[in-house]
Amino acid sequence: MSRIDEFLNGVRTVAIAGHVNPDGDCVGSCMATYLYLRDNFPEIEADVYLEHFKPEFRFIEGIGNVKSRLLDKDYDLLILLDISSKDRIGVAGSLTEKTGKILCFDHHVTNREQYTWLINDPQASSASEVVYRYMDPDKISEKCAEAIYMGIVHDTGVFQYSCTSPETMRIAAGLMEKGVPFNRIIDKTFYQKTSLQNQLLARTLMESIQLFGGKLIIGYLKNRDISFYGAVSTDMDGIVSQLRNTAGVEVAVFMYEKEPGVFKVSLRSSEKVDVSAIAQKFGGGGHVRAAGCVMQGSVYDVINNLTLYLERDLV
Ligand SMILES: [Mn+2]
The missing domain is CATH 3.10.310.30 (Diaminopimelate Epimerase; Chain A, domain 1)
Incomplete structure (x- = not known):
């Protein structure tokens, strides 16, 4: 399957989760997935689970809906992002035991978990880049683009680390064309320190x-x-x-x-x-x-x- 859309056949409820101590890529990829579903599949009910994250990430659309405690609810599909290993999932960890289908987007060379679908590319700059490839570019809203852009910026150290590829730059260019406020995202979420x-x-x-x-x-x-x-x-x-x-x-x-x-x-x-x-x-x-x-x-x-x-x- 080449698009997230294809994993959603017959799915009515989705849980999205990242890893403990969520970083920019984790928050960015989880929120981008959430916004992609919200914007294009309004009939699907999606919850995002994340632990405490930096207040600088609060500009991301929809982040106020993030759950920090597990709801007593069953989901048709669990989407995991940037997690590397199951014991790093945090609040939503127990969902791996009781959710029928699990889809994982990752870029950790050490990820050897068994899921229904594991899409792991250790060459990719970020989980945000991996999940982006499974999105239809025409269906990515400007707000969704902001989340992906932030994820890529953080895991590449602003396009500096060796994980940055020409493909990463092409993706970033496409996101820029969506109108993301790239200078503000880089400055406020990456360089600025308290x-x-x-x-x-x-x-x-x-x-x-x-x-x-x-x-x-x-x-x-x-x-x-x-x-x-x-x-x-x-x-x-x-x-x-x-x-x-x-x-x-x-x-x-x-x-x-x-x-x-x-x-x-x-x-x-x-x-x-x-x-x-x-x-x-x-x-x-x-x-x-x-x-x-x-x-x-x-x-x-x-x-x-x-x-x-x-x-x-x-x-
Ligand atoms: Mn990452």
Whole structure:
């Protein structure tokens, strides 16, 4: 099947869900799918499930209808976006057990789940790009285009990361022709930081350490610092990319202690190292150049465990 439309035969109710800590691509692809259904299939009842997201994403049409708690309801079809693995679905996770048909659009090389339909392209810039290919361009409204554009902007770091392809640019051009306010989306949702985000970034950079002749950079925030600032996970978005921007760095690691002794670890690589392979060693996943996992212990335990694997690639 080549269009979302074809998956909707006989479908009256749809649940749409992304992953925990939803990022721009997750929110963008989920909302684009929701708006595509709302605009073109008004007879279908669709609910979107997402956890807490950045307030900057609130400009997206229809986002006020997002559900953060599971409704007591059965659905004919579950559409999953950008989720990589089932245990990252969050609030709507139990729907995978009781929904007859599941359609998943993704771009994670580590996604090996079994669904009714899994459309996964690890070469694609974003889940937003993958789901776009299954939409009829003539049926994409300007509001739907805004959501897709935001998703692509976020997962490509504004068309900068190596996942950006000529196809990505052609899609973005088509969305621009729909009239999306591209400069406002890029500025307000990607570059603009709150004062708190800037402080967390500054502190992390100040205290970061470099190993292996500067090829590895590690930044971290401990639980007590995060509570001191009253920060939540989205306040730390983008820190790992800034670490990676350091001259000479091949791999950047950012970790924050989400509860005592438990770190959420983000990995980015510039050219050589496959960080998804390293994240998988610790039960995580992601992409070749951007991946993540959860690790236990002190900051130094985490660093020791990671450098064990990174040493081979960086020395
Ligand atoms: Mn994504």
